[in-house]
Amino acid sequence: MSEERCPNCNSNEIIDDYKRGESICSNCGLVVSKLIDTSPEWRAFTGEEKANRSRTGSPVSALKSDYGISSQIGFGNIDIFGKKLDPNVMAKMRRLRWLNRRDSRSQIRNLRIALRELKRIVSQLELSDEIAKAAATTYRKALKADLIRGRSIESMVAAAIYIAARQYNNPTTLKDIEKHIKADRKVIARCFRLYVQELNIKPTPIDPAVLLTKLCSELELTTATQNEALKILEESKSRRLDMGKNPLSVAAAAIYIAGIRTGERRTQQQVAKVAKTTPVTLRNRFREIVDSLELANVIVKRGAASAPVYVRDPWKF
Numbered sequence: 478m479s480e481e482r483c484p485n486c487n488s489n490e491i492i493d494d495y496k497r498g499e500s501i502c503s504n505c506g507l508v509v510s511k512l513i514d515t516s517p518e519w520r521a522f523t524g525e526e527k528a529n530r531s532r533t534g535s536p537v538s539a540l541k542s543d544y545g546i547s548s549q550i551g552f553g554n555i556d557i558f559g560k561k562l563d564p565n566v567m568a569k570m571r572r573l574r575w576l577n578r579r580d581s582r583s584q585i586r587n588l589r590i591a592l593r594e595l596k597r598i599v600s601q602l603e604l605s606d607e608i609a610k611a612a613a614t615t616y617r618k619a620l621k622a623d624l625i626r627g628r629s630i631e632s633m634v635a636a637a638i639y640i641a642a643r644q645y646n647n648p649t650t651l652k653d654i655e656k657h658i659k660a661d662r663k664v665i666a667r668c669f670r671l672y673v674q675e676l677n678i679k680p681t682p683i684d685p686a687v688l689l690t691k692l693c694s695e696l697e698l699t700t701a702t703q704n705e706a707l708k709i710l711e712e713s714k715s716r717r718l719d720m721g722k723n724p725l726s727v728a729a730a731a732i733y734i735a736g737i738r739t740g741e742r743r744t745q746q747q748v749a750k751v752a753k754t755t756p757v758t759l760r761n762r763f764r765e766i767v768d769s770l771e772l773a774n775v776i777v778k779r780g781a782a783s784a785p786v787y788v789r790d791p792w793k794f
Contacts, residue, residue: 481500481509481510483502483504483505483507483509484507484509485502485505485507486502486504486505486507488502488503488504488505490502490503490504491503491509493512494512495512498511498512498513499511499512500512517530517531538610539610539613539614539617540592540595540596540606540609540610540613541592542585542588542589542592543585549577549578550570550573550574550577552574554567554570584620584621587620587625587630588616588617588620590630591616591620591625591630591633591634592613594630594631594634595609595612595613595616595634595637595638596609597657598634598635598638598654598657598658599612599638601657602638602649602653602654602657604638604642604647604649605645605647607645608638608641608642608644608645608647609638609641611640611641611644611645612634612637612638612640612641613637615637615640615641615672615676615678616633616634616637618676619633619637619671619672619675619676622675622676624671624672624675624676628668628671629660629664629668631658631659631660632658632660632664632665632667632668633668635654635655635658635660635665635668636665636666636668636669636671636672637672638654639651639654639665639669640669640672640678640680643680643681643683644680644681646681646683646684646687647687648683648687648688648690648691650725650753651665651666651669652753682724683724684724685710685714685719685724685725685727685728685731686707686710686711686728688724688725688728688752689703689706689707689710689728689731689732690703692725692728692729692732692748692751692752693706693732695751696732696743696747696748696751697787698732698736698741698743699739699741699788699789701739701741702732702735702736702739702741703732703735705735705738705739706728706731706732706734706735707731709731709734709735709766709770709772710727710728710731712770713727713731713766713769713770716769716770718765718766718769722762723754723758725752725753725754726752726754726758726759726761726762727762727766728752729748729749729751729752729754729759729762730759730762730763730765730766731766732748733745733748733759733763734763734766734767734772734775736748737774737775737776737777738772738774738775740786740788741786741787741788742778742783742784742785742786743785744783744785745759745760747785
């Protein structure tokens with residue numbers, strides 16, 4: 478029960494429902510007010526965990542240049558008793574605020590620029606916070622190793638995002654990142670190799686199966702065709718046909734073959750454009766898979782017979 482009274486029936490039988498986050502009058506059912514959860518966002522099951530995790534303020538974040546643990550001088554010109562400060566003290570406080578915002582260390586200034594650029598790229602690519610934090614951590618390691626000097630901050634940030642996307646098995650390619658920055662894809666690839674060599678990072682290869690959902694969605698293919706392409710990819714991987722090949726081209730070839738077998742055709746130009754490759758590369762991967770797996774019912778039609786066929790997916794509404 479609460480000492481607060483209901484404005485509707487003047488009852489003091491107010492119940493705090495923490496599950497819904499509301500204070501409710503048990504007499505008339507009126508929602509009196511909203512509850513604010515002031516408990517910590519972490520959990521602890523032992524005394525040692527509670528001692529390690531307990532803190533004040535917001536959680537530490539790698540997406541902030543100072544990890545979010547610095548403090549700021551307030552802009553109020555009154556003291557603790559509510560009295561107005563003297564002009565000399567006010568001038569001194571303005572000077573201290575300016576010094577507090579300004580940092581003489583070049584690494585902090587570099588981080589502020591880089592993290593602002595990182596958040597922009599991650600937002601445009603619609604990547605998760607985990608990938609953003611992993612990219613920020615990788616960039617911090619490069620900054621500490623003095624790898625940023627003489628190189629573009631934007632390119633190094635883009636390479637860090639690409640490495641983080643690979644770590645979380647996200648189907649983001651260098652061509653996707655290139656659209657949102659001014660640097661060329663070759664420059665980003667050079668920065669990526671620098672991370673790998675100098676920081677001893679071993680990114681996992683991209684699984685072509687991860688790219689299937691994205692490519693099939695852009696080509697408007699049904700679930701049946703996607704499942705058929707996944708089977709073809711699994712057989713190709715068992716015979717190591719994807720070794721040393723571009724994952725996008727391998728996935729595109731599997732989709733093209735699956736479309737032929739299920740009758741949901743797409744042209745080579747359509748598939749190659751979505752996979753950001755060339756029709757020549759697509760045909761090469763197509764011949765390798767078909768010849769190695771000895772697939773039946775794979776006949777490439779020409780002319781009007783090769784027109785795209787769109788089938789409505791019964792699982793989509």
